[in-house]
Each structure stands twice: as C-alpha cells, then as structure tokens.
Amino acid sequence: MRGSDLARAALDAARKAADTRRAGQRGRNVPRGTSTGSRRRRRWSGPGADDRDPQPLGRLASRLAVDRGWNEHLAGGQVFGKWAALVGAEVAEHAKPVSLKDGELTVAAESTAWATQLRLLQRQLLGQIAAGVGKGVVKKLKVQGPTAPSWRYGPRHVSGRGPRDTYG
Template sequence: MRDVPSPGDEKGTTAGRSRGADLAREALRAAREANAERAAQRSAEMDGRKPARPRGRRRRWSGPGPDERDPQPFGRVVSRVALDRGWSPRLTDATVLGRWPQLVGADIADHCTPLSLRDGELVLQAESTAWATQLRQLQRQLLSRLAGAVGRDVVRRIRVVGPSGPSWRHGPRHVRGRGPRDTYG
C-alpha cells in the first residue's frame, strides 16, 4: 500500500517547501562542496599549477613581487611628487637653509646666518665684520662642502653681508639729511 498523506499530516502541508532538518542538510552539503573546491585550489597552488579562475574577476592583491600598489616609503613618495610638480629646486634651497648647521659645522653656523638662496647665490649675514672677512676667505671651502652635501649646481656663489647699523628710518616717507642727530642740541 502506498502512503497517502492525510490532510492533517505535516508532510502534506509542506509539500513544496523544505523543513528545518532538510534546510540544515542542504546547507551542510553546500558548505562541504565549497570546502572541497577550496581544498582543490590549495592543492593545485602547492603543486605549482594555477587553478582555473572564473573569467571576469581580477585579482586585487599585488602578489609576491614588487608592485606600484605596494606601500612605499614616505620619502620616496614625497620626492616623486616634488619631481612631478617641479618643486625640486625649491626643496634643495630649503635643504641648504634648513640644515645649515649640519652642512657647514656648528662653529661657522654660530657666527653667520643664511638669508636667501636664489639662482645659485647664497647670501650670508655675519655677526661681525671680522666674521664677514673670515667667511669671504672660506668661500671655496664652504662651496665645496655644500656641493658635496646637496649637489654641485645648487650653490654657485656666496655673498657675505656684514652686520648693519641701526636704521632711523621708520615708515615709507623720510627726509634727506643727517636725521635725528641734528636735533639733539
């Protein structure tokens, strides 16, 4: 005899749908199939042959070799951006002015200050006239030291400026003459 479900039987009401235990069996079977596919891919990679990838999907990682998408050192990225945008000459100028004590030594850096570097001419201000004379005599040594540190054509000339006296000019307008000295009595 055949089993005919009765109208009150659970099998009859869920004829088109799976029940809880059937859903669990189906999910377990799908998980086992996916695990078997992953195991086959891993074993194929271990054997040295490439597994068949589905068409249309691209790999998002860079792989074991170097790639332009890999993390780069910050200094390399900054130098590449500076080179692309034409900032390199200004950066080398800033290097000379910013690292002045390391480039020329502490003894010289204590007695002079770099004011500007434009078109290869470095302007130094000495703290006294004696140091201005000394720096003028040391120009060749300073140029060779700077060329070795930052490059040959960065600094081509050095102009030394001595200390300046106090200025009595304040503001855009002034009158020619001796200034405030003639009003002191």
Template sequence: MTSEQPELRGIDLARRALEEARAAAKANGKSVGQGRASPVRRLRAGGRKYSGWSGAGPDQRDPQLLASLTGSIAKSRGWSGRVAEGMVFGRWPSVVGEDIASHATPLTLEGGVLKIAAESTAWATQLRMLQPQILAKIAAAVGNGVVTSLRITGPQAPSWRKGERHIKGRGPRDTYG
C-alpha cells in the first residue's frame, strides 16, 4: 500500500508554501528573517541613510501638505512669480478683504500694474484713496514686488458707437433740435 498525503487546503497550504520558500532561500545562501524587516532606506546614490522609524515629531519622510509641496515645486522650476500673480486673482477676497472685494474686481496684472474695476465711480474714488493700504495688503499676502501700482477704473459708460464706421462728433445727440 502507498501512503498518500492528504490534500492540503487553506492555511496548511500557505504554511507549506512558506516553508518551501524559506528552504529554497537558505539553499541559495540568502538569510530569511522572522518578523518585520528594519526600515533602512537609502535615497538616491549618495543620499542620507535613514535608520529606524519616524518618531513622534515631524520628519522629512512624513506626508507633506499639498500647499508646501506646490510652493517648493514652483520655486524649483522658476514659477514663483506666476504663482504669486495667480494668488492675487485666486485669493482676492482674502487678500484685500471682503468689503473691498465685493465692490472691486481685479482685471489684469501686467508689469506689476494691477488693473481694478470698481462697481461705481464712488467706489473707484474710495479705492484710489485707499491705494497705499491695498498695496500693503497685497504685498503682505503674496510678496513684495508682485504688484507695484494700481490702476483703478470706474464702470464703463455705454458706447453709442454702432457698426464698423464712425464719424467724429457728439454722436446721436447732435441731430436733436
């Protein structure tokens, strides 16, 4: 009679496969440790060697905030100026305050000159008087030199010009009376 081994299933099959893998590794001269391996990592060639796990305090290996990562990427690629310009438009209410932002809209930023459209002529006049304070708020939020001066305009009046051709003069008002 032949002695047949029972068919292995589940955990027994996994244990046997593990024992065979360990025996094969020993035969090849590799040591197989029990338990968890030490997290010794080498960064690129010549990099620092970290041994052990990260402690309770912050470490370079910890997950980073997206804002700090994007800032460092923008700085390394020379995009800092463009990012700062974008922050003026993207964070306008937090940069100048909710009250000013509800009555004024930034239009363009070219060569350090920020063009702002006010909702009324009264607000345009008020913003012109507050210009030094607005420039200080922008410099504090996005950095010095991003915005050097402001050009504040009131609302645009409707144009009486219709069509491609135009004759100089007062327009439709000169035909009355």
C-alpha cells in the first residue's frame, strides 16, 4: 500500500467507528451541540456578553460576597474603613470606632467633652453612617469616654485597693 491508500483505509476505519458509536447512541435523544461523553466541546460566547467573558474584579468580588453571605461583615468593615468620610474629619479626629456587634457600634471618644458631644450628635451620626454604608448596618451607637488605667493585670486578682495600700 502506498501513502494515499493508507490514508483512505484510515478514513474508512474512522467512519466505521463513528457509525458504530452513533448506532449505540440512537436510543438516547441527545440534543445537537451538547456533550455526550467526558470530552466537552467548547462553544464560543459570540458577540453578546456571557459569563465566560473576562469580568471586572470588583464585580466578581461582589458576586462572591453575595454567594457566600459576607455582605453584613463587609458592610461592617466599611464603617471602620470609611470612618472619616462617614462622620467627618473633625469627629474622626477625636473619636474612633471600636467594635460593631449586632448593629451596635461602640465608639471611643478622646475626652469626656467629646463623648458628650457625640451623644448629642448620635441621631445625625447614625443618619450619615446609614447614608454612606446602608440602612440597618448600624442601628445603635454606644459612646464611651476615656478610661482610667487599670491596675489589674493577669488572670488572677486579689480584691482590695491595689498598690495604693502599700504607701502608708
């Protein structure tokens, strides 16, 4: 056999193999263009938008957050990240957010005067935070003033006045 005869023989063998595969699949009504075996034929997305097209990273991250249920945690993180933009530069200079649990934001003020001022501005601050982050993220504001240093260190503690007892 020469080269052209070998090619014809190989083509005939491939056609026969394809015919036997088709005969075995005739009982299954497989729609055209769908995969029947382990190999999948890649279909092009065409001129319109498709999920397989390159996506912006922000869109993918937001979709991932929605799918995993991370929206509440991310909104809480935005309160801490955008604190100066949400409440203003002057308030952010004298007060910092400490924690956010169950919609209650704890804020530490630098002085008792600022703690009082923040308590008076509480309703407006909640409105600004809701406008910047979304409603329902922060429902309540708890303002703490400065705290005195604690003499209690370590896991064990003896009741009493502490180190002041030894001074006479």
